[in-house]
Amino acid sequence: MKKEIIICLLSLGMLTSCGSASSSSDSKKTETSTADRETIFQVSLLQGLTLGDYYGSVTVGELKQKGDTGIGTFEGVNGELIMVDGTVYRALSDGSIETAPDDETIPFANVTFFDADEKQELSDISGIADLKALLDEKVEKLGKNRFYMVRIDGIFKRVHARSELKQEEPYKPLAEALATDQREFSWDNIEGTVVALYCPQYMNDLNAVGWHMHFVSADKSKGGHMLDIDIDSAELKIDFTQGFNMLLPETAKFPTLDLTVDQSEDIKKVETKD
């Protein structure tokens, strides 16, 4: 009974097959098809989460049918979600990592099946602004009106990340919750993976425009929503993604949210350091 919105982007004059809204019964069959691998699947709107709709609408198990790589959060904003190689990890409020159970629910996430369409060696990057500038330059060349999922693997000089305490009902708006319940951590010389999503400008009412990055260490012991990074050397992989498939949640709260309010300032506040 889940409603899905599918938007297909046309790129390089090639028609991309949208496929039909996939139900769990046909997801097994379609998950290996080209169209599905080239789709960003989104659970709800970030703007719902920022207004305090922390109620989960898909399970971790269902999310795994839609991708093997991605970012998001859990019911009650119970930690940051990082999906790498098909496993869903939770970064807890102390920066430690645990594997999320398949029956836990998710209020907001973006995932895709990751295929590296382009690779590049990275070196000497000082700060997340430098990294974003480099990635923006790539997007400028590749086309800024489609989605990109990025994966960066390496040994990083420094990673600064955050997670947050699980929220209790009644849920406050996210900026308010993070003002008291966000926790930050830094790690030096840490091996791991950054998963980053790029959303085009026209996603302004549905997600954060530009880059949203999460980190998990190679030994799967540390991670979070990434606020800053210094890179000595690492490998960048970019997955070009033409399709966008969004699930509207059937939570009791979702239909009552006032989504006419522009939340770009609040989103900037919750996504970045300053």
Ligand SMILES: [Zn+2]
């Ligand atoms: Zn995040």
